Amino acid sequence: MSSQPLNLAAYLTATKSTPLAIRDAPYPVPEANELIIRAHAVAINPVDYAIQAADTPPFPWVTLPRILGMDLSGIVVETGSSVTRFKPGDRVLAASDVIKKNASGAFQHFVVAQENMTSQIPESATFEEACVLPLCLAVAACGLFGRGYLALEYPTVPATKKWKTVLVWGGSTSVGCNAIQLGVAAGYEVVTTCSPRNFEYVKTLGASYVFDYSSPTAVEEIIDLLKGKEFVGAVAIGGFTSPGNGTAAAEACLEIVSKSEGAKFVAMAMVYKGEDPEGVESKFILGLDLKDNELGAIIFEDFLPKALEEGSYVYAPKPLVVGKGLDKVQEAFEVLKKGVSAQKVVVSL
Ligand SMILES: NC(=O)c1ccc[n+]([C@@H]2O[C@H](COP(=O)([O-])OP(=O)(O)OC[C@H]3O[C@@H](n4cnc5c(N)ncnc54)[C@H](OP(=O)(O)O)[C@@H]3O)[C@@H](O)[C@H]2O)c1
Structure with a gap:
């Protein structure tokens, strides 16, 4: 039996602005319609630091410790049994639903994503560019x-x-x-x-x-x-x-x-x-409503890969890369908290 890769994650262990803790994490197991992506870049959204800064998690089902993060790009390493559009080695971007019950987000090396919330990205795109898109x-x-x-x-x-x-x-x-x-x-x-x-x-x-x-x-x-x-x-x-x-x-x-x-x-x-x-x-707008209806595939499967390939859809706003490694995610939160203008705060992994 082959051993699973080691996983590492930035964990939120407590709210009230407790800094993220970097530690080992379980290697995720995909459901039939999910894939595992080795994340190479993640983007930060206001909801990430809002959950961290709250007195208690703003959604009662967001239990701690939890791995936050909703935007990533990387390389597919494994696919669930019903996944047909992807194979190991594919370069992709994906939205990860960290708000749902028992979910685990993007701020880790190996991330679970649904097939209908994942798109192929062209060879010409850097991971830092691609990760700005999924959630927004x-x-x-x-x-x-x-x-x-x-x-x-x-x-x-x-x-x-x-x-x-x-x-x-x-x-x-x-x-x-x-x-x-x-x-x-x-x-x-x-x-x-x-x-x-x-x-x-x-x-x-x-x-x-x-x-x-x-x-x-x-x-x-x-x-x-x-x-x-x-x-x-x-x-x-x-x-x-x-x-x-x-x-x-x-x-x-x-x-x-x-x-x-x-x-x-x-x-x-x-x-x-x-x-x-x-x-x-x-x-x-319940931002990830579309993962549970036909709109997810219409956008992430039918539209986006084609539009990115032909260049009619661009990676916007531009990435503001704070650094490399999970230990930079907390620093990236601080950058976003100060406010950005037409930029997306990104960390390379
Ligand atoms: N519903 C959901 O699921 C969901 C998901 C993600 C985000 N959101 C929400 O969407 C909003 C935007 O999030 P984001 O991550 O896209 O923001 P963001 O990129 O961090 O926002 C920065 C931008 O806000 C603009 N801005 C500041 N004050 C403004 C105003 N009064 N009217 C219009 N634009 C203003 C600035 O424009 P200038 O630099 O040009 O002045 C700046 O470019 C937030 O309220 C966030 O909570 C909701």
Whole structure:
């Protein structure tokens, strides 16, 4: 019998900002629809350090010790019995669902991922580039295409124009960079907001119009722009570190949707505790909803590998690599806590 490889992980052993502890971990066993990936790069999301900083884990089923981390890229080392799209040696990116019961996340050498949340990556992509996408791609896809959210038509390669317009508030966030690209790939015209320093960047991702979210006239100007367009609704994204974690983004989108002709729906990247205006509906995006329905495979299997291969989908935002090794993950949390602008904090493994 061959012995299993040794695994190493960054464990969250306690909350209240207790630093991650690096120690041996069990080598994971894949279910039929899962694969094991040797992680070569991981990206950090605000939820990672939010769980660590909380007084108690924010989700009752998140028990400790736990391995956090939702974004990774690496090389497939093993596949479950029903996996057909991958074989050992394939270069991939994947989203790992650390929030679910008994889950174990990406901050370890050998990571479990579902087949429908994993995509092949081209030879030309570095692991550091590729790991910026999975979770925020999933969140953006859920908000734009999920049934019960905006339910837009799916992205295709190449895109087919729909002559309809979607608003992505917060286009330079990680979620926003994906929402712009997905909206464009689905054939929609994208209106977005960010700071002026990122105007050109979001245009390279395909946004047709960009406004400064901190301008007091942005809401009015967007309402004006949408007149005469077929408007299909909004995705509201704010900065996690900005005051109120996106309340301003939520309120701006609700006002625009309420005062414009078209779909009366706002998909919210963050929890919004205020009231929806009359006739408008909003819903918090459960970012990994798509792993349990057909949308996971539509995005990670049918769309993304093809779009990456032909270069119509890019690795955005750009990686900010903090260093190499699991002991750099805690340092990477500290970098993200200070806030980033159109960048994704990444650690090489
Ligand atoms: N629902 C889910 O499952 C899920 C999953 C992941 C993230 N999220 C949420 O999505 C939000 C974004 O997360 P992220 O990781 O994508 O963020 P991020 O990349 O860390 O966000 C940084 C960006 O926030 C932008 N920003 C700051 N204040 C803003 C405002 N008032 N309006 C619009 N943009 C603003 C900044 O833009 P400039 O530099 O251009 O000023 C900066 O580029 C957070 O609230 C996070 O909690 C939700």
